[in-house]
Amino acid sequence: xxxxxxxxxxxxxxxxxxxxxxxxxxxxxxxxxxxxxxxxxxxxxxxxxxxxxxxxxxxxxxxxxxxxxxxxxxxxxxxxxxxxxxxxxxxxxxxxxxxxxxxxxxxxxxxxxxxxxxxxxxxxxxxxxxxxxxxxxxxxxxxxxxxxxxxxxxxxxxxxxxxxxxxxxxxxxxxxxxxxxxxxxxxxxxxxxxxxxxxxxxxxxxxxxxxxxxxxxxxxxxxxxxxxxxxxxxxxxxxxxxxxx
Amino acid sequence: xxxxxxxxxxxxxxxxxxxxxxxxxxxxxxxxxxxxxxxxxxxxxxxxxxxxxxxxxxxxxxxxxxxxxxxxxxxxxxxxxxxxxxxxxxxxxxxxxxxxxxxxxxxxxxxxxxxxxxxxxxxxxxxxxxxxxxxxxxxxxxxxxxxxxxxxxxxxxxxxxxxxxxxxxxxxxxxxxxxxxxxxxxxxxxxxxxxxxx
Numbered sequence: 001x002x003x004x005x006x007x008x009x010x011x012x013x014x015x016x017x018x019x020x021x022x023x024x025x026x027x028x029x030x031x032x033x034x035x036x037x038x039x040x041x042x043x044x045x046x047x048x049x050x051x052x053x054x055x056x057x058x059x060x061x062x063x064x065x066x067x068x069x070x071x072x073x074x075x076x077x078x079x080x081x082x083x084x085x086x087x088x089x090x091x092x093x094x095x096x097x098x099x100x101x102x103x104x105x106x107x108x109x110x111x112x113x114x115x116x117x118x119x120x121x122x123x124x125x126x127x128x129x130x131x132x133x134x135x136x137x138x139x140x141x142x143x144x145x146x147x148x149x150x151x152x153x154x155x156x157x158x159x160x161x162x163x164x165x166x167x168x169x170x171x172x173x174x175x176x177x178x179x180x181x182x183x184x185x186x187x188x189x190x191x192x193x194x195x196x197x198x199x200x201x202x203x204x205x206x207x208x209x210x211x212x213x214x215x216x217x218x219x220x221x222x223x224x225x226x227x228x229x230x231x232x233x234x235x236x237x238x239x240x241x242x243x244x245x
Numbered sequence: 246x247x248x249x250x251x252x253x254x255x256x257x258x259x260x261x262x263x264x265x266x267x268x269x270x271x272x273x274x275x276x277x278x279x280x281x282x283x284x285x286x287x288x289x290x291x292x293x294x295x296x297x298x299x300x301x302x303x304x305x306x307x308x309x310x311x312x313x314x315x316x317x318x319x320x321x322x323x324x325x326x327x328x329x330x331x332x333x334x335x336x337x338x339x340x341x342x343x344x345x346x347x348x349x350x351x352x353x354x355x356x357x358x359x360x361x362x363x364x365x366x367x368x369x370x371x372x373x374x375x376x377x378x379x380x381x382x383x384x385x386x387x388x389x390x391x392x393x394x395x396x397x398x399x400x401x402x403x404x405x406x407x408x409x410x411x412x413x414x415x416x417x418x419x420x421x422x423x424x425x426x427x428x429x430x431x432x433x434x435x436x437x438x439x440x441x442x443x
């Protein structure tokens with residue numbers, strides 16, 4: 001009968017000792033040496049990052065169109081669709097003997113041909129020399145009412161200028177020349193802005209400026225119309241150069 | 246003295262059996278109860294065992310405490326060493342961060358200056374491109390005016406030729422031709438003034 005409490009006592013001491021090991025502090029784990037901090041955002045990826053030459057993509061793709069006509073000289077705007085193709089307005093290239101294009105950096109490029117359509121105030125002009133490396137990305141859908149848009153062009157044939165406004169909605173063509181509906185916006189444009197690209201917040205082209213009214217509202221050929229024309233080349237008719245008789 | 250009530254042969258009220266049976270028979274080989282006859286000797290043995298047990302427990306406790314103390318001391322030393330290592334690493338990193346931050350501020354200042362220069366350069370490029378475009382417009386307009394002036398001069402020379410042979414033409418037709426040529430030349434001169442004077 002005396003061995004039992006003795007064994008139990010020793011056992012209790014051992015159990016207590018083992019249980020105490022559980023609350024003992026563990027040895028420090030080794031300091032990691034392979035930690036590689038994740039890189040922070042590169043300045044080139046930040047908003048408002050510098051472009052190669054300080055000009056934005058929208059500015060680099062914009063061109064000034066000079067219509068050397070029969071006894072007149074007119075200017076308008078346009079934008080590069082690809083290396084040798086630009087989009088402008090039909091009325092910018094009407095009755096042209098010769099068409100010259102100026103890029104944002106001052107290069108003068110001769111147009112080789114122009115094609116126009118009767119369903120919208122749109123002209124497609126081709127050039128022999130390349131327009132540049134920055135081309136328009138066309139939006140999938142027309143802008144909605146209230147969307148902020150930016151217009152880049154050469155108002156009054158002057159300096160390359162950027163303006164912004166808000167889409168007011170769709171309306172009928174105030175000049176009664178276009179077949180479909182057009183867009184109205186609050187962006188202020190001037191003669192010479194015709195053919196300017198209209199950009200959405202993502203930098204995609206959502207339309208082409210072609211007119212304004214006395215209330216300083218601008219009118220825009222929607223991108224859906226331009227895309228339909230580009231998808232159906234038969235709607236574009238070559239514009240024969242020469243003076244009207 | 247004789248008592249009549251006392252029988253001559255007494256009969257016990259409770260007769261004792263002739264062969265009595267013991268209710269608690271005691272075996273002949275039984276060991277006497279220790280608690281009664283031998284109690285002092287087992288108590289000493291038990292105390293001895295408890296003393297041994299206490300000594301064993303005390304030894305175990307001493308050994309355990311020694312092991313525990315050694316373990317804690319080792320862990321303590323490891324933590325102190327690692328703490329120093331981390332302090333050194335933190336100091337190095339702090340120095341690196343301070344140097345990097347200073348370099349970043351310097352680069353940011355350079356970037357701001359470059360951005361400002363780029364803005365000026367961009368504005369200059371835009372201005373030069375515009376000047377070139379305007380100059381091209383002016384050149385083309387002047388060529389157009391020069392063509393008009395040449396046509397005007399040719400028309401006037403033609404009119405002079407007609408006037409030299411005025412007898413061949415009616416005065417009305419010569420006057421109409423002169424008015425037409427003058428009107429055209431006036432428009433050309435207006436265009437010239439517009440190009441030259443803006």
